[in-house]
Amino acid sequence: MRRRPNYPAGAVSLIWLVLVGLPLYVMLTATVRSRSDYARNGPLALPEAFTLDNYRGAFDSGFGQYLLNTLLVTVAVVGLVVLLVPPLAYAIVRSRSRITSGVFRLFLLGLAIPAQAVIIPMFYLISQAGLYDNLIGVVLPTAAFCLPVSALVLSGAMRDIPPELYEAMAMDGASPRRMFFRLVLPLSKGGLSTIVVFSALQAWNGFLFPLVLTQSDSTKLITLGLYDFQTEHGINIPGLLAAVVLSMMPVLLVYLFARRALVQGLMGVGGK
Known part of the structure; x- marks a missing residue:
């Protein structure tokens, strides 16, 4: 028997993936952005320049x-x-x-x-x-x-x-x-x-x-x-x-x- 695709379940899974993945994306990308970049472009933007200064600053x-x-x-x-x-x-x-x-x-x-x-x-x-x-x-x-x-x-x-x-x-x-x-x-x-x-x-x-x-x-x-x-x-x-x-x-x-x-x-x- 041929299985029918479960579109509602797929849509719900996609929504759940976005709800879980979006906070992780915001957190991880913010750690490699400068403070001015984050303030100027917002949390959802991609980093203008990759930097590890935030991690170095944490240890300092x-x-x-x-x-x-x-x-x-x-x-x-x-x-x-x-x-x-x-x-x-x-x-x-x-x-x-x-x-x-x-x-x-x-x-x-x-x-x-x-x-x-x-x-x-x-x-x-x-x-x-x-x-x-x-x-x-x-x-x-x-x-x-x-x-x-x-x-x-x-x-x-x-x-x-x-x-x-x-x-x-x-x-x-x-x-x-x-x-x-x-x-x-x-x-x-x-x-x-x-x-x-x-x-x-x-x-x-x-x-x-x-x-x-x-x-x-x-x-x-x-x-x-x-x-x-x-x-x-x-x-x-x-x-x-x-x-x-x-x-x-x-x-x-x-x-x-x-x-x-x-x-x-x-x-x-x-x-x-």
Whole structure:
């Protein structure tokens, strides 16, 4: 049978392509245009002359230091989450203790508490601990707010492991520790990839904690560094968009390489 072309679907797809592609075109072309060219010809015009001055200006203004600070915070947050969540999820799945169930419910309660509701007590605690205007003061609360979702995702992935595998290893004399390292972790790679990507995105895109808990340029993150392109005389839009492109490239690369594991991990949150 001969298929008829679906013209309405094609038209809708074309409209969607324009809606998605136009902002990307405006952003990418603005980064290689001069500020005068952008102001004179508008955002939709092609560049009069190709230039990388906007990217060089971003690094000259200290944006490289902001990228490094954000990378350090992201690595530290991911490290804490990967260190704490797998043993917690394993205990939640395998333990029948009421204490473990209570701890899991306490973690789930954290899903209902927004960061904005506790930012003032958080500021007080960080200040009293001597961690204000320190990257560690950003790492700790960011990791804490990543733990509930990460524990939920990874425990769901571990519940998908057949109980027969645990019984087989127990019959072979394997200890719970050996089960954790030889069985659970290898079969939970999808969930582990999901919590790594999730916590990395939360740390990289965080704004509230860096805004409230840091002050100096030496501890500034990229989400705050974008304000450097706004002055009392206006906004350097090409420079700002160049900084936005630089800030989103690492996240885009992580998503491209880990998107399949991220989707599979989120689909397995509820278990089988």
